[in-house]
Amino acid sequence: MENLLYKRIQTDIKSQIIAGIYREGDLLPSENDFCQLYSVTRSTIRQSLNALVSEGYIDKRKGKGSVVLQQTRRTLGLLTVKGFSEVVGDNKQPVNTVIIDKPALSAWEENFFYHINEWEKKAGCISLKRLRCVGDDPVMLETTYLSNMNLPGFCKRPFINGSLFETLNRQYHVEITKVEQDLRAVLANNEDAGFLKVEVGAPLLHIYLKFYTSREHLFIYSSLLCNTGKYSIGNKL
Amino acid sequence: MENLLYKRIQTDIKSQIIAGIYREGDLLPSENDFCQLYSVTRSTIRQSLNALVSEGYIDKRKGKGSVVLQQTRRTLGLLTVKGFSEVVGDNKQPVNTVIIDKPALSAWEENFFYHINEWEKKAGCISLKRLRCVGDDPVMLETTYLSNMNLPGFCKRPFINGSLFETLNRQYHVEITKVEQDLRAVLANNEDAGFLKVEVGAPLLHIYLKFYTSREHLFIYSSLLCNTGKYSIGNKL
DNA sequence: CAGTGGTCTAGACCACTGG
């Protein structure tokens, strides 16, 4: 286990947030309360809480206390990590996801768009294909690939709240640590045009993503094809 | 001025890094040295140094010291903030910039792609247009707009190292604090196709950027048109 | 080995939030 005081306290409080013991909008116990609770000084508690701030779990307000943040606002400020709905430049309409290919285990494609290491090859590839819609408009065609790196039952159970990242986080304790993006503009081919309801030859935004995780040798790859005609793809940093 | 001890020390050390008194790769004085130098305790110095770590100026190595980082690696991990050359997915070929329209003061365009506030309108708009090339290949057509918010001599002098951001930072002490991106795929029109040497109707990546700065009411807007046929646009977070 | 940054204790004073 962790042998540092502040790390132990940090993961302890984090677990309680994830478990829902402290809920979104709640005030955490004050720093002085925590001092008594864990029998440590305020500096140590402050180290734990500040780490939780930079991880995005809480926000501190002077004179008031530490507020528990929305779970979806966590992690990196990037495409799809935040969830599809926050990325599309319209938040009035409901967002729907249509699963085209359910998660299934197979071999990795030849000439995969990123380099795959030996461990990933041995573990095999789980892939799934989803169509993201705003109202009735199909907007994004997403194919996701990840290695089957000790993820029992992954293909059998549905995602928590329909979210891949939430499922990985809660069910398998996997967190995203880093992201690489690769952007291109392309013309729609026959198949993509069909899914996205655009004409063949329409311009599409093509994004390759590689997510690094807290689990060794587990990476997540996504290929996103976006129809940006009606909705653009936003991104704040 | 700043009235917090650790803030004053932080900006003091930062200035010395920017001024080149501490250079890239140098070890800063140790935390204990700084304690004596500024007559404060180590906690205060550590607060200053940790702030500089998260601003990307230095890196701390246990048992060794604080290392001054490369100036270009600073600021946000995003497009063009890093400089064009780091963004394009090829670092073997030399990168060139052709200035199409030099910086010049004018009125803001009607129907500008972002909302402009009253202060920006009053100050007037400085705009410039540049073509970014890898070797001889034109890759990115960039039009930049900023309000003339107390930037004397901006249109007359050339940029430091050809970089807008470096010039703003060193000459005017303006730093980028936040970025918003908006991505689209479009088809090349006549004019853009000419500059980028592609056929009319070729797919282009269109990026709108809004940079927030440390100076009140000063924002920087960029419109980027990218030919991603040969070079894709990369992005690490 | 001396020197470094990382962790932790035990205090103090302050400006700010909200009743």
Place this chain on the structure above:
DNA sequence: CAGTGGTCTAGACCACTGG
């Protein structure tokens, strides 16, 4: 007004780096 987080002092012990 009592309680909060932000800043700051003055110490201590540790694991790690590099000669």
